[in-house]
Amino acid sequence: MARLPLPTLPAPFDPTTPMPHHAQFLAYLQHYEAKRLDAIDAMLAEGVTLRDWNLSVQGRAAVLAETRKNFENAQSLSIEVLRVYESPGSVAGELRIVVDGSIELFVVDVIDFDGEGRIRAIRAFLGRGDG
Numbered sequence: 001m002a003r004l005p006l007p008t009l010p011a012p013f014d015p016t017t018p019m020p021h022h023a024q025f026l027a028y029l030q031h032y033e034a035k036r037l038d039a040i041d042a043m044l045a046e047g048v049t050l051r052d053w054n055l056s057v058q059g060r061a062a063v064l065a066e067t068r069k070n071f072e073n074a075q076s077l078s079i080e081v082l083r084v085y086e087s088p089g090s091v092a093g094e095l096r097i098v099v100d101g102s103i104e105l106f107v108v109d110v111i112d113f114d115g116e117g118r119i120r121a122i123r124a125f126l127g128r129g130d131g
Contacts, residue, residue, distance in 0.1 A: 005118075007097060017065075019117065020086075021086055021089070021091045021111075021113050021117075022084055022086045022091050024043065024091075024111075024119075025084065025086075025091035025093060025111055026041065026081065026084070026115060027043070028043055028111065029079050029081065029093070029095070029109075029120065031043070032067075032077065032079065033075070033078065033079045034076050035071045035077065037064065037065070037068060037071065039088070040067060041060070041064055043118060043119050044060050044063060044064070044118060044119050045057060045060070045114050045116075045118040045119060045120040046059070046060050047117065047120065048060055048061075048063050048119055048120055048121065048122070049063070049120070049121045049122070050062070050063045050066060050067075050120070050121075050122045050123075051121075051123050052123070052125075052126070053124070053125065053126045054123035063122070065074065074099045074100055075100045076098075076099070076100055076101060077099060078096075078097070078098040078101075079095055079096075079097050080095065080096040080097075081093055081094075081095060082094040082095060082096055089112055089113055090110060090112045090113070090115075091110075091111050091113075092108060092110045092111075093104065093108065093109050094106070094108050094127075095107045095108070095109060096129070099121070104128040104129060105126065105131040106126070106128060107119075107124050107125065107126055107127065108124070108125045108127060109122065109123070109124050110122075110123040110124075110125075111123075121129065
């Protein structure tokens with residue numbers, strides 16, 4: 001499947017420059033793939049929540065700490081965006097993530113945005129790649 005293009009975006013996040021939520025979603029994934037913790041930090045709301053199949057944390061510091069752990073535990077990350085769905089205030093994306101060149105994960109990320117365009121919630125759901 002063709003990889004959706006990730007945009008070239010300004011960093012850090014600038015709430016005075018509106019950007020469609022799907023573009024913000026793709027920017028977040030681009031920063032995640034490149035392990036740009038500072039750029040991700042700039043995109044997060046203060047009370048952001050993160051929930052996946054292993055954990056649930058609340059607050060910018062806790063979300064950044066978990067993200068940092070993921071970055072430290074992976075030599076490399078590759079994110080292929082398979083599909084993107086957008087609704088007012090939220091974007092969901094079906095992703096194929098390859099960790100360290102060999103660990104393949106199929107994940108659906110759902111990201112909610114606040115009124116200023118900052119990420120207020122990240123939910124990740126682990127799926128299967130066989131269908």
